[in-house]
Each structure stands twice: as structure tokens, then as C-alpha cells.
Amino acid sequence: MLLKQNSTASVMGFARYSRKPEIEPAELVAAARNWQKSFLAKQDGILMHAFVGNLAGEFADVILASDAAAFASMSQNFRGDESARTFHSMLDESTIKLTQIRLLDNAFQVPTGFSSIEIGKLALSGVDGEEEMLASAAQLKSNYLSRFPEAKAHVMGHINGDNYAEVAFAENIGAGRQICYGYLQDESGQNFLKHFDQTSFDLDFWFVLA
Structure with a gap:
């Protein structure tokens, strides 16, 4: 790598x-x-x-x-x-x-200590805008992701129009999957997901080969 x-x-x-x-x-x-x-x-x-x-x-x-x-x-x-x-x-x-x-993080530091990357493509539902979504993403990081030592970095990105990307770096693919699917059981995770049209989700987990 x-x-x-x-x-x-x-x-x-x-x-x-x-x-x-x-x-x-x-x-x-x-x-x-x-x-x-x-x-x-x-x-x-x-x-x-x-x-x-x-x-x-x-x-x-x-x-x-x-x-x-x-x-x-x-x-x-x-x-x-x-x-x-x-x-x-x-x-x-x-x-x-x-x-x-x-x-969408003006000071995103290249992470270390990861071997797995989750990349999710999501479209805003139209209820809230980018500012509100980013506020929920910040709460997700501080209230939920911070509990996991395997979570190495998290950043939101803009693709085009109402289409965004969530990118999460984890120590390994098992931890990455567990952390991500845990959003559904966590209040801050649920608050984050509510900003998006859930029929638009395109999510996958990748492990480093080289």
C-alpha cells in the first residue's frame, strides 16, 4: 500500500x-x-x-x-x-x-493502522440538507465510532447533486462490518441514516491486497 x-x-x-x-x-x-x-x-x-x-x-x-x-x-x-x-x-x-x-473534511488526515475500507454511496432524502447531515455525521463520530479502537477514520464526501459518500477505515473487515451495521442499534447511527433515501444505499466493504 x-x-x-x-x-x-x-x-x-x-x-x-x-x-x-x-x-x-x-x-x-x-x-x-x-x-x-x-x-x-x-x-x-x-x-x-x-x-x-x-x-x-x-x-x-x-x-x-x-x-x-x-x-x-x-x-x-x-x-x-x-x-x-x-x-x-x-x-x-x-x-x-x-x-x-x-x-467534506477540510483537514482530513491520511489514516494509518487500517486494512479495511467501507465505502457507501447515499442520496439525501430531501428532508434536510448537507449542513444538517454533516452535523449528524459529527455526532456519529463522537458518540458512536469513538467507542471502537478498531475504527481508524471516518469522512463524508460529495459525489454530485444529492449524492454523497461515507468512507470508513477500520482495522479489519470484520470490525468494519460490525461497526457499520451497529448504526441500526445506536441512536446517533439512526439519526445519521435518517438523512438519506434508504433505497439509494450502495454499500461495500473492501480489504487491502496491495
């Missing part, structure tokens, strides 16, 4: 996909690590990259960047890099879904 500590990020890139059937998982992991070390580590403003998988056998990249310009520069340079082309050639292009997220 690429991790530049003591750095502040404002943008997250999230790309999920499946491998081509003829590509072995171990091949993809090796190619992702090579791309990470040969290309991403050398890009200005790219603060974190985790190549991750989920329990359904899908894969994803989670990237933290200092700002939108750094993320755009990396995306532009991607096309000309050999390690990036090799890695990309192993992916089933029909399955690739890209999301850019503007983090």
Missing part, C-alpha cells in the same frame, strides 16, 4: 471492477503493486493508494489526493505509463465504475 503519512487529502478516487476471466488473482495483485510502486508513488499529490478486494471477488482502487488538480494530473499521466497499461489490460472494461469524491 502507498501511504504518505501526516498528509491532508481533499479528494478520493474510487474505481471498482472485475478481472478478465483468464487473469489469475495473483497476477492482478502483482500488477497492481507494480503500478503502485512504479507510477503512483511518483505522482505529486497522490497521498494514498490501496488495491483492495471484496468478499464477492471484485477489486477496486482507493486513491487519496491532496487536491483535484493532483488527481487530474495523475489521471492524465496514467495513459502514458507502461505499468498502468499492463495493469489496465487485465481488467474487464465493461465492469469498471469510476467515482471521484470531494471530501
Whole structure:
């Protein structure tokens, strides 16, 4: 994993996909690590990259960047890099879904000590706005997430329109799932969830592979 500590990020890139059937998982992991070390580590403003998988056998990249310009520069340079082309050639292009997220914490520190990332996409219900939702997210962190030593970081992000992202970093996937599903039994968790159209939830848990 690429991790530049003591750095502040404002943008997250999230790309999920499946491998081509003829590509072995171990091949993809090796190619992702090579791309990470040969290309991403050398890009200005790219603060974190985790190549991750989920329990359904899908894969994803989670990237933290200092700002939108750094993320755009990396995306532009991607096309000309050999390690990036090799890695990309192993992916089933029909399955690739890209999301850019503007983090709503102006001082979000790149976390450490995690091996699991929960990424949830949610749409506001229309009852309250962003300000009220962020106030509930702050209460969730102080009243609920703070009880768990396995919870390493939590941040909200804006995708577009009324669409938002919740991102939670945990020590491991088991803890991440337990903490997240515990929202339903906790008052601050329930207050947070009420801001969103629950038919819009798109939630998954990812574990670090490289």
C-alpha cells in the first residue's frame, strides 16, 4: 500500500471492477503493486493508494489526493505509463465504475493502522440538507465510532447533486462490518441514516491486497 503519512487529502478516487476471466488473482495483485510502486508513488499529490478486494471477488482502487488538480494530473499521466497499461489490460472494461469524491473534511488526515475500507454511496432524502447531515455525521463520530479502537477514520464526501459518500477505515473487515451495521442499534447511527433515501444505499466493504 502507498501511504504518505501526516498528509491532508481533499479528494478520493474510487474505481471498482472485475478481472478478465483468464487473469489469475495473483497476477492482478502483482500488477497492481507494480503500478503502485512504479507510477503512483511518483505522482505529486497522490497521498494514498490501496488495491483492495471484496468478499464477492471484485477489486477496486482507493486513491487519496491532496487536491483535484493532483488527481487530474495523475489521471492524465496514467495513459502514458507502461505499468498502468499492463495493469489496465487485465481488467474487464465493461465492469469498471469510476467515482471521484470531494471530501467534506477540510483537514482530513491520511489514516494509518487500517486494512479495511467501507465505502457507501447515499442520496439525501430531501428532508434536510448537507449542513444538517454533516452535523449528524459529527455526532456519529463522537458518540458512536469513538467507542471502537478498531475504527481508524471516518469522512463524508460529495459525489454530485444529492449524492454523497461515507468512507470508513477500520482495522479489519470484520470490525468494519460490525461497526457499520451497529448504526441500526445506536441512536446517533439512526439519526445519521435518517438523512438519506434508504433505497439509494450502495454499500461495500473492501480489504487491502496491495
